[in-house]
Amino acid sequence: MEFHLLQDIVIILGLSVLIILVFQKLKIPAIMGFLLTGIIAGPHGLSLIKGVHEVELLSEIGVIFLLFVIGIEFSLKGLSSIKNTVFWGGLLQVGGTILTTAVCAKLMGLSLKEAIFMGFLLSLSSTAIVLKLLQERGEITSPHGRIAVAILIFQDLIVVPMMLFTPLLSGHTDNALETLLIMLAKVTAFIAVVILMARYFVPAILHLVVTSKSRELFIITVVGLCFATAWFTASVGLSLALGAFFAGLIISESDYSHQATANILPFREIFISFFFVSVGMLLDLKFFIQHIAVIHLLAFAAIFLKGSIAAIAVFILGYPPRTIFQTAFSVFQIGEFAFLLSATGMQYGLIPESTYQYFLAISIISMGATPFMMNYSSRIADFLIKAPLPKTVRERLSTYTKAKVEAAQAHADLHDHLVIVGYGINGENVAKAAKQAQIPYIIIELDPGKIRKAKLRDENVIFGDAADETILKHVFIHKARVVVIAISDSDTTQAIVNRIRQFTDTAYIIVRTRYLRDIEQYLRQGADEVIPEEFETSIEIFTRVLRQYLVPDNEIQGFINHIRSDNYDMLRNISGLSQNSSVFPLHIPDIEIATLPVQQGPNKIIGKSVYESGLRTHYGITVLAIKRGSKFITNIHPETQIKQDDLLYVFGSPDNIQKLNHFLKLTII
Structure with missing residues (x-):
């Protein structure tokens, strides 16, 4: 064959x-x-x-x-x-x-x-x-x-x-x-x-x-x-x-x-x-x-x-x-x-x-x-x-570029403002937040479709290349407090950061990136903060994990701040945190909060007070709150009664909570 x-x-x-x-x-x-x-x-x-x-x-x-x-x-x-x-x-x-x-x-x-x-x-x-x-x-x-x-x-x-x-x-x-x-x-x-x-x-x-x-x-x-x-x-x-x-x-x-x-x-x-x-x-x-x-x-x-x-x-x-x-x-x-x-x-x-x-x-x-x-x-x-051109040619090109940014002339009073480069999903969300917070901002966008979309929403937007010095001058980049670069082109982003730094050393430049390899390069070019999408997602997930382990919010925030301030080095490092790291040690107790229903018929705790039920002495469980119907009882006393169909919010070890849950399901005839 x-x-x-x-x-x-x-x-x-x-x-x-x-x-x-x-x-x-x-x-x-x-x-x-x-x-x-x-x-x-x-x-x-x-x-x-x-x-x-x-x-x-x-x-x-x-x-x-x-x-x-x-x-x-x-x-x-x-x-x-x-x-x-x-x-x-x-x-x-x-x-x-x-x-x-x-x-x-x-x-x-x-x-x-x-x-x-x-x-x-x-x-x-x-x-x-x-x-x-x-x-x-x-x-x-x-x-x-x-x-x-x-x-x-x-x-x-x-x-x-x-x-x-x-x-x-x-x-x-x-x-x-x-x-x-x-x-x-x-x-x-x-x-x-x-x-x-x-x-x-x-x-x-x-x-x-x-x-x-x-x-x-x-x-x-x-x-x-x-x-x-x-x-x-x-x-x-x-x-x-x-x-x-x-x-x-x-x-x-x-x-x-x-x-x-x-x-x-x-x-x-x-x-x-x-x-x-x-x-x-x-x-x-x-x-x-x-x-x-x-x-x-x-x-x-x-x-x-x-x-x-x-x-x-x-x-x-x-x-x-x-x-x-x-x-x-x-x-x-x-x-x-x-x-x-x-x-x-x-x-x-x-x-x-x-x-x-x-x-x-x-x-x-x-x-x-x-x-x-x-x-x-x-x-x-x-x-x-940057190549040398005849004076007449450069003047015509300059006039042509300026014609594209005439709309920015109306913003001559801009100062201490936010400049958003790119009106994609991220840029759009930043603009929404800035508007809600009443922060003055201006958007730079090259895509005609996105320009139309922004103008329909009455956004402060101009058409132009953010790596062009004429465009940067017309958005008063030297007076801006923050610049957010929310585009996906790595080379263009680097060029924009580099060009911005030629005009101002005080503007705080935040860059969004998809790729880890770009972080160091953006920082070398002059960015103050680089936000990798995948790392921020990981931080958000782990924040919720820590909360489930009852880690205090101030410690969680300190942990997050440490990761970000170190340019996500912990997440990029294969071994994670070094032994000499100054980040707080996480002492996570074997404790959790759970909700247990009291709905299995007459048992030993229904009709009794929290003290009489022996939840604390026999099971090592603390009652934090009780939901009765549509009402919540949050001020729990030893004399507080437990009734049929109550929902108990309890605090204790997983083993003790499991034992109590089993006990509540037992029906005494």
């Missing part, structure tokens, strides 16, 4: 492990390891892989899982909030890239139809790589992450009309307009079906599955919904990846989205590796080596051209310089859907074999550069922002 596919999988995984281990030592991203694995093991390398088509199928499953998880994390509400960015940002980026590339390609000697088709190819970015890196870095919901996702969504949508337009471009059909109208109707109907499934059908199905308490059934159901939606979109002429993204959006509207993500992640990680390997397998090493200088020159030109157009698109949308640059460094590469489109172009004679190999080489170089550019995007953005 032959197992060619199994043999290919073993080769891919084994070679990937060896290469990535070396790359990890050199601090090179794992994506580069998978690309190199494909180049080495592919048909143009050592030809170790026989089932090339089968590996490509596995790679498509990886893209499906990746887009599915992104859809779960994004939600329909999140997509709705950036619909304008999807349309206008995507249109500007794709349209600008097609136009500019077509002009350049025509000047290089390509025919008009070939030049336009080359513009199609270069306009598409890598959804798989960008979204994976954004997710790993926790930047999906950051300003540049949301814009990048919006542009990628538009690209995934526009690739379908591009594929339909390709035959018309080559002169093989004259019914493209009719086909496009039919496709538009299909997309509209599909979106309507997605909304109905998200609101009614899927939540009901998942509820039934969850009530069965079968983990296997839950996983099968989630994967089945993912594949079914992807298959449905493919059957109506849309891409599998787009269908998977919409499937994730459907799941995101249920209460079980987090568990679905946890179950899908292992599948995603293993299958997405096959995608990057399959990309590497396409490269012809011989052609690459023969034309290495020209390929790198063209790759640099393509990266610069596409990044510049993306930056211009984000600038037109009205975002600040940091967001502009970081978005450009995210979507500058050529993506996987361009490979699918290039195959269609070769079929209709729009791209010759030599041009196709140039395109593949440029695409792989741009993909390989993406992890490095995104990892250092924050530093590069800071450098470019």
